[in-house]
Each structure stands twice: as structure tokens, then as C-alpha cells.
Amino acid sequence: MRIVVIGGSGHIGTFLVPRLVRAGHDVVNISRGTSTAYADAPEWAEVRQVVADRERQDAEGVFGATVRDLEPDVVVDLVCFTLASATALVEALRGTGAHLIHCGSIWRYGKSRKVPIDESGSGAEAPLDEYGIQKDRIARMLKEETANGGLVTTSIHPGHIVGPGWHPIGPLGNLDPDVWTAIADGKPLQVPGSGAETMHHVHADDLAQAFQLAAEHRDAAAGEDFNIVAPTALSVRGYADIAAAWFGRTANLEPVSWDEFRASTTAEHAQVSWGHLDRSQCFSIEKAKARLGYAPAYEPEQAVLESLRWLIDNGRLEVPHRLKV
Template identity: 80%
Template sequence: MKIVVVGGSGHIGSFLVPRLVRAGHEVVNISRGTSTSYVDAPEWQQVEQVVADREQQDADGLFGETVLGLRPDVAVDLVCFTHESATALVEALRGNVAHLLHCGSIWRYGKSRKLPIAEGGDAAEAPLDEYGVEKDRIARMLKQESANGGLVTTTLHPGHIVGPGWHPINPLGNLDPAVWAAIAAGQPLQVPGSGTEMMHHVHADDVAQAFEKAIENRDAAAGEDFNIVAPTALSVRGYADIAAGWFGQTATLEPVTWDEFRANTTEQHADASWGHLDRSQCFTIEKAKARLGYAPAYEPEQAVLESLRWLIDNGRLETPNPLKV
């Protein structure tokens, strides 16, 4: 099959595109042409590269034509963030493409009410921010499109994506490198909340695996949503303890109020922590396992450790003590 991947040079695409080439597909990557994949692989030599500014083409009403002009059997959209953009692509591809796969987000769900959170149902509140609201609107629109007999669509909702080349969400739910330095040094870590809040990571290659399996199992994936996360989730307390062990340390957690936490970090880091910890999410992947054969290879801590090792080895993260694992 000919598969067009929109945004294939990003976190997921870095692993998905080589997977699709190895599976024997003809692959085209549409990107802005401003970056390369996070992980190099020989399969990229066989990929056709198309440069397009999606935001500008969406504004001009041309992006759907760009994708359609490549005559794909399947389109994988990894970088769509608004209902308007998703709708325009659906209208262009309807009747012309066999399958559209969209990358959603677990932030289509708000605060957890029951754990684990399954697709649909009442296990989580409504989304909390514009990003989550738009991802939820897109997922619902795509599901309805397929239910109405239109374009066959599938939406995959990854957790907090982890992989070599970028910083993982840390035990405090943000990207502050000082958190890793404190953990590596065995210093007390100020923790807002109870320490029992949950975060659900996933390795980028496991997300890529899920997309590949949804393409292979089109009938089972048609019109469906799937949560795509690691087999287990991490609590703040457990995550910090596991991470400290990588540096030969024991985690020391210092409970603080949210006001105290905000006073001792930047607004950006505090907002990120609140966004992750206030949701306190943990998901089930039973639907993806049963329908698609999804079988994640990474536990969340394994994915984070791989990412940390890459960052340290490549001079992107400095820690006072080296990894001991």
C-alpha cells in the first residue's frame, strides 16, 4: 500500500515510518522540512519527502489537496490539532482514501473519576484545556464520520510519549531538568499533592506499533478509538523512587502545598505539573490488545530510562552522579 504520513519526522513518525517501510509499504512523509527524525534508520532512504506548511495550506484550503494529490491508500495524520483542520482533511479524502488514522491524545480526557480509564464511558471528566477539547472534538467527529458510512477512520490516543532525543515528563509532571539533578544527587524533592497522583507514559515505538497494527487490521480499527499507553502507569512517589535507584540513591520526598511549589519554580513548570498531576490518569489498553493485537514492549520506567540515558550520553542533560544501571 501507499501510505502518506503527515508529520513523520516527529516523535511517533521517527519510529512509524521505518516500520512501514520494513512492512513493504510505499511511504511518503509530509513535513515542514525543518527537522530530521529523532532516530536514524536506513529505511528513510526509501521514503519520499514532501515539504508542506500545513498551517498555511490549511489557511488557504489546500492541504487536503496536497495529501490527495499523492494518491495514498492510507493517510496517517500525526500533527492535527484543530477540529477545523481535521474536518477539511476528511472532506478532501472522503471517497478517495481507504483509511485515515489520526493521532489523538489522552488529554481528550480530563480528571480521572475511576481507574483505569477506558475508551468512552464516564471514567474521566471533560477535557480541561483547548488542546484536549480540540482532540476530543476531532475524535468524536471522526467516529461519527465512519458511523455515517463516510471515510473509514481510526483515532489512537497516546499517553506521555517517551523516547530517545527528547526529555521525558519527570516525576513532578514537568520538563524541569533540575528535577533529575535533585533525584540523581539524592536531594529532597518538593512534591505538591499527595504523591499518589498517576501519570501514564508510553514509548514512541509502542505508539508506532499501534499505528502499524491499526493499518494492518483496518476492519477491527474502523471507526474506533484506542488508548495507547504502557502496560502500567507510574505514581509520583513510585516514579521518584524508581528513578532515584538508577543513580544509586533513595528518593526523599518533601510534601508541599501547591502555592509553595509554585513559589519555588517557574510558571511554566508549575503549570505543567498541575496539568499532569491534577488529571491523575491511568488507562486500560485492553481494547487495543483485543482488537489490534497491541503488545507494548516497554514498561514506563524502561522507556524513561532509555530517554535519560540518551540525553546524558549526548550532553543534553547534566546530572551530579552518573547512571548506575
């Protein structure tokens, strides 16, 4: 198939594009041309690169035509964040016979009510921010589009993406490098809340697997939405304990109130922690396993460890002790 990937030079595309080439597909990558994949792979030499500024072309009303004129069998949209942008692409592709696969987010769900949360959404409250609201609206629009006999669509909703090349969401639900320093050194780590709050990661290659499966199983994926995460989720306490053991340490956790935590860190780190831990999400992947054959290779801690090792080895994260695993 000819598969057009929009935004294929980022986290997901780093793993997805080479996967699709190895599977024998004709791959076209649309990007602004300002960045390259996080990891090099020989398969990129076989990928056609198309430079396009989506934001500008959306404003001009021509981005959909840019994609349509490439005559795709499948379009994988990794960088769509508003209902208006998604709707414009659907309208441009309608009637072409293409299959549109949209990258959503677990942020389409709000605080957890009943876990694991499945695609019905009954296990979670409404989305909490504009990003999540837009992702939820896009997913609903796509499902309705296919149900009404229009464009064949699928939406895939990843957890917290982890992999070599970027910082993982850490044990406190944020990107603060000082958290890793404290864990590696066995120093006290202030933990807001109960410590039982959960986060659900996914390795970027497992996520890429899901996009490939959706592309190659059109009938099973048509009109569906899928939560794509690791087989298990990590609690704050469990995550910290596991991470400390990587450095030959035991987690030294100090329970504090959220007010105390906010006073001990930056407003940005506190806000990101609250966003992850207040939701306290854990998701089901049974639908993706049953309909697509999704089989994640990484437990969440394995994915985080791979990411952490890459950061340390490449001088992107300094810790006082070496990993012992």
C-alpha cells in the same frame, strides 16, 4: 499499501516511518522540510519526501488536495490540532477509499474519576484545555463520519510520549531538569499533593506499533478510538523511588502544598506539573490489545530510563552522578 504520513519527522514518525518501510509499505512523508527524524535509520532512504506547510495550505484550503493527490491507501495524520483542519482533510479524502488514522491525545480526557480510563470516557471528566477539547471533538467527528458510512477513520490517543531524543515528563509531572539533579544527588525533592497522583507514559516505538497495527488491520480499526499507553502507570512517589535507584540513591521526598510548590519553582514548571498531576490519569489498553493485537514492549520506567540515558550521553542533561543501571 501506500501510506502517507503527515508530520513523520517528529517523535512518533522517527519510529513509525522505518517500521512501515520494513513491513514493505510504500511510505510518503509530508513535512515542512525543516527538521529530520530524532534517530537515523537506513529505511529513510526509501521514503518519498513531500514538502508542504500545512498551516498555510489549510488557510488556502488546498492541504486536503495535496494529500489526496498522492493517492494514499492510508493516511496517518500526526500533526492535526483543530476540528476545522481535521474536517477539511476528511472532506478531501471522502470517496477515495483511503483510511485516515488520526493522532489524538489522552488530553481528550480530563481529571480521572474511575481508573483505568477506557475509550468510553466515563472514567474521566471533560477535557480541561483547548488542546484537549479540540482532540476530543476531532475523535468524535471521526467516529461519526465512519458510522455514517463516510470515510474510514481511526483515532489513536497516546499517553506521555517517551523515547530517545527528548525529555520525558518527570516524576513531578514537568520537564524541569533540576528534578533529575535532585534525584541523582539524593537531595530533598518537594512533592506537591499526596504523591499518589499518576502519570501514564508510552514509548514512541510502542505508539508506532499501534499506528502500524491500525493501518494493517483496517476492519478492526474502522470507526474506533484507542488509548495507547504502557502496560502500567507511575505514581509520583513510585516514579521518584525508581528513578533514584538508577543513581544508587533513595528518593528524599518532602511533601509540600501546591502554594509552596509554586513558590519554589517557575510558573511554567508549576503549571505543567498541575496539568499532569491534577488529572492523575491511568488508562486501559484492553481495547487495543483485543482488536489490534497491541503488545507494548516497554514498561513506563524502562521507556523513561532509555530516554534519560540518551539525554545524558548526548550532553542534553547534566546530572551530578552517573547512572548505575
